[in-house]
Amino acid sequence: MLGLNTKDTRLLLIVIALTLSTPILLQPFAEGTGLAQFNAGYPDLMQRFAIFGIFAIGFNILFGLTGYLSFGHAAFLGVGSYSAVWMFKLLSMNILPGLILAVIVSGLFALLIGFVSLRRSGIYFSILTLAFAQMSFNLAYSVLTPITNGETGLQVTLNDPRILDGVNASPYTNLFGLPMSSSVKLELLGRLFTFNLGYYFCAVIAILAFYLSLRIFRSPFGLMLRAVKCNQQRMSYTGLNARPYTLAAFVISGMYAGLAGGLLAAMDPLAGAERMQWTASGEVVLMTILGGAGTLMGPVLGAGFIKYFENIFSKINDTVLHSWFAFLPDGIEDALVFVVQPFVGKGWQLTLGLVFMLVVVFLPGGLMEGGQRISAWIRRKSRKDDGRADSEHRPGTSPHIAE
Amino acid sequence: MDVILLQILNGLDKGSAYALIALGLTLIFGTLGVVNFAHGALFMIGAFCAVTLSRLINLSYVTLDPVKTDFLGNPAKIKTPYVEAWFGPETGAWLIDWSVPLAILFAIPVMIAVGFIMERGLIKHFYKRPHADQILVTFGLAIVLQEVIKYFYGANPIPTPAPELFRGSFDFGVLIGFDPNAIIYPYWRLVYFAFSALVIGAVFAFLRFTTFGMVVRAGMADRETVGLLGIDIDKRFTIMFGIAAAVAGLAGVMYAPINSPNYHMGMDFLVLSFVVVVVGGMGSLPGAVLAGFLLGVLESFASMNWIKDIIPGIDQVIIYLVAIIILLTRPRGLMGKKGVMED
Numbered sequence A: 001m002l003g004l005n006t007k008d009t010r011l012l013l014i015v016i017a018l019t020l021s022t023p024i025l026l027q028p029f030a031e032g033t034g035l036a037q038f039n040a041g042y043p044d045l046m047q048r049f050a051i052f053g054i055f056a057i058g059f060n061i062l063f064g065l066t067g068y069l070s071f072g073h074a075a076f077l078g079v080g081s082y083s084a085v086w087m088f089k090l091l092s093m094n095i096l097p098g099l100i101l102a103v104i105v106s107g108l109f110a111l112l113i114g115f116v117s118l119r120r121s122g123i124y125f126s127i128l129t130l131a132f133a134q135m136s137f138n139l140a141y142s143v144l145t146p147i148t149n150g151e152t153g154l155q156v157t158l159n160d161p162r163i164l165d166g167v168n169a170s171p172y173t174n175l176f177g178l179p180m181s182s183s184v185k186l187e188l189l190g191r192l193f194t195f196n197l198g199y200y201f202c203a204v205i206a207i208l209a210f211y212l213s214l215r216i217f218r219s220p221f222g223l224m225l226r227a228v229k230c231n232q233q234r235m236s237y238t239g240l241n242a243r244p245y246t247l248a249a250f251v252i253s254g255m256y257a258g259l260a261g262g263l264l265a266a267m268d269p270l271a272g273a274e275r276m277q278w279t280a281s282g283e284v285v286l287m288t289i290l291g292g293a294g295t296l297m298g299p300v301l302g303a304g305f306i307k308y309f310e311n312i313f314s315k316i317n318d319t320v321l322h323s324w325f326a327f328l329p330d331g332i333e334d335a336l337v338f339v340v341q342p343f344v345g346k347g348w349q350l351t352l353g354l355v356f357m358l359v360v361v362f363l364p365g366g367l368m369e370g371g372q373r374i375s376a377w378i379r380r381k382s383r384k385d386d387g388r389a390d391s392e393h394r395p396g397t398s399p400h401i402a403e
Numbered sequence B: 001m002d003v004i005l006l007q008i009l010n011g012l013d014k015g016s017a018y019a020l021i022a023l024g025l026t027l028i029f030g031t032l033g034v035v036n037f038a039h040g041a042l043f044m045i046g047a048f049c050a051v052t053l054s055r056l057i058n059l060s061y062v063t064l065d066p067v068k069t070d071f072l073g074n075p076a077k078i079k080t081p082y083v084e085a086w087f088g089p090e091t092g093a094w095l096i097d098w099s100v101p102l103a104i105l106f107a108i109p110v111m112i113a114v115g116f117i118m119e120r121g122l123i124k125h126f127y128k129r130p131h132a133d134q135i136l137v138t139f140g141l142a143i144v145l146q147e148v149i150k151y152f153y154g155a156n157p158i159p160t161p162a163p164e165l166f167r168g169s170f171d172f173g174v175l176i177g178f179d180p181n182a183i184i185y186p187y188w189r190l191v192y193f194a195f196s197a198l199v200i201g202a203v204f205a206f207l208r209f210t211t212f213g214m215v216v217r218a219g220m221a222d223r224e225t226v227g228l229l230g231i232d233i234d235k236r237f238t239i240m241f242g243i244a245a246a247v248a249g250l251a252g253v254m255y256a257p258i259n260s261p262n263y264h265m266g267m268d269f270l271v272l273s274f275v276v277v278v279v280g281g282m283g284s285l286p287g288a289v290l291a292g293f294l295l296g297v298l299e300s301f302a303s304m305n306w307i308k309d310i311i312p313g314i315d316q317v318i319i320y321l322v323a324i325i326i327l328l329t330r331p332r333g334l335m336g337k338k339g340v341m342e343d
Helices: A006-020 A034-038 A043-066 A074-090 A095-117 A122-141 A197-218 A220-230 A232-237 A242-267 A278-291 A298-311 A318-327 A330-343 A345-362 A366-382 B002-032 B039-057 B082-087 B089-097 B099-121 B131-153 B187-209 B211-221 B223-228 B233-255 B265-280 B285-302 B305-310 B314-329
Strands: A183-188 A191-196 B060-069 B075-081 B169-171 B184-186
Touching (some): A043 A191, A043 A197, A043 A278, A043 A298, A074 A278, A095 A122, A095 A242, A122 B131, A122 B265, A122 B314, A191 A197, A197 A220, A197 A242, A220 A232, A220 A242, A232 A242, A278 A345, A278 A366, A278 B131, A298 A366, A318 A330, A330 A345, A345 B131, B002 B211, B002 B233, B039 B089, B039 B233, B075 B082, B099 B233, B131 B265, B187 B211, B211 B233, B223 B233, B265 B314, B285 B314, B305 B314
Antiparallel strands (some): B060 B075
């Protein structure tokens, strides 16, 4: 189906099913119970899952396939956001023109930066992309204030021209009149499910993005990119020029980032320069590595993991901890809270950093490799007579999920 | 002329910090071949050594004043730092005043210990892994160190003043025959520059004139042969890692009065220091120092008003711009050696 083999079709269908049922799946705990705060099924967070999933999928096309580690991808995210907001200001609050412009502008920007940066590889490439991104960030904060509105961030105001919109057009971001914030709420079994138009829009785009990346992974072009990662020298000896392929990968991943930035602006029409800072670039690196670089599902998982951490894990404070450990004797309770407390709540980044380090040290293939190891272990347990345990001895080379 | 001199002087203090951090980075890279993204965090830890020591020295006990009362009628509390009680009021006050320079003595062992633990505990296992993995794991470590500091010291910058003697500015121009008030320069920045020149000189002298340094240099050139000669080169490289950490830490200690330490100062400096290393040439110690000062001075020139009028925003991007040009035209950097990280 759609040019995919059976296995990939199954994977895609699973992804579609999971994505569409996210508002239900992420709301497993009943309202009013102590665990309800772990529900992630509210629109804002789900949108972020989808958007940063797109961002990470795009980054993975570059890093996972070619091995070029870009430390400046947030620049494209920021550029995408700015272009989308400008479209909302000038043309229409309909999000489609904004998204299209975001993709185009970030693609052009990526072409420019990629053309220069890809002349070097390895750590130099990382530093070059980092330098370009920091330059864009600094400029957005200072000189480009007329375009970016500096520290305040670019916002949509009521007296913007919006030439395509009529007088009575909706002042909110919308899709042909349907506002992004409109949602249907459903209460079932004590759980509150929110089906939000914005989320479903992001989800559909994310599925398309995933499909495209699946096709790229399976295409001759994807094979070329893998060849770049594997052995660029040998590739050039066989008469192939690696540069056009890597540049294409760079531009594609830049466009993914721009799309993600555009979607961020579409969900909340605001664009700030901090989206371009290098820590934001670092975040997408974290997502991709955490999930598993070079795998299809890994980056999405990583993005979800980090965003869940950022939004849910960070809410656990002392009071919550005390209520968890309340069944223990007082002294032990206090001691446990004292031990756990630095790692949760405001300290979520500490836990994230530790998890990230553990993953890099012990699981170079990320969470995907972890999952595979566990499933391999279970399989081996189930048929012990099979003898040789081979999956343990293939560290580093991460097999793809759909293989 | 005096304007140019002033800008050079202004660039020196930042340049010194860049040079010191880049020197440490290059030492680590040249000896162990590791790209250390946690080096900025070491700089930050150094700055927090100064904060810690000044807090330790300021520890006080409270006594009740027999005569005075506060506005509620309770006896007024008098805080007396322990050092004043132990060493007498004058020595105590002097210790408190000089806590930042004293922190140098405190920071050296701390930083060397931190460096040892980092190298033995984590980075050792990454020699054989690709550079991307090294970047990633040290990046993770940087996040962890930063968060640990944030947990203990909070997110706000902590003012850490220089000794009374070095606060304020003086008229540097008069000393070398310019008009009065042409070049006003803060004392502490001069101290910082002199200090960093001293540290840089010490590191170079150590590498050049001691047997240990000779072995390390030989190991940088050809690790395998040195190993075959029966020298435990790994151990020496670990010590070099400790020294590099100490250099970054010292840069941080002395920088504390210039810029109040906060938990993300390391990350801010890290990016620039990497740019400095690349501009200077991967693996070249003199290159790192030269590029550090050069970029610091260039940055301060670019922030002059008339230059900003010609090219708006140049002060924000000059360093990155220089880095990009250098990387594209002189891939080895200013003083990079042949065969070091060329791809």
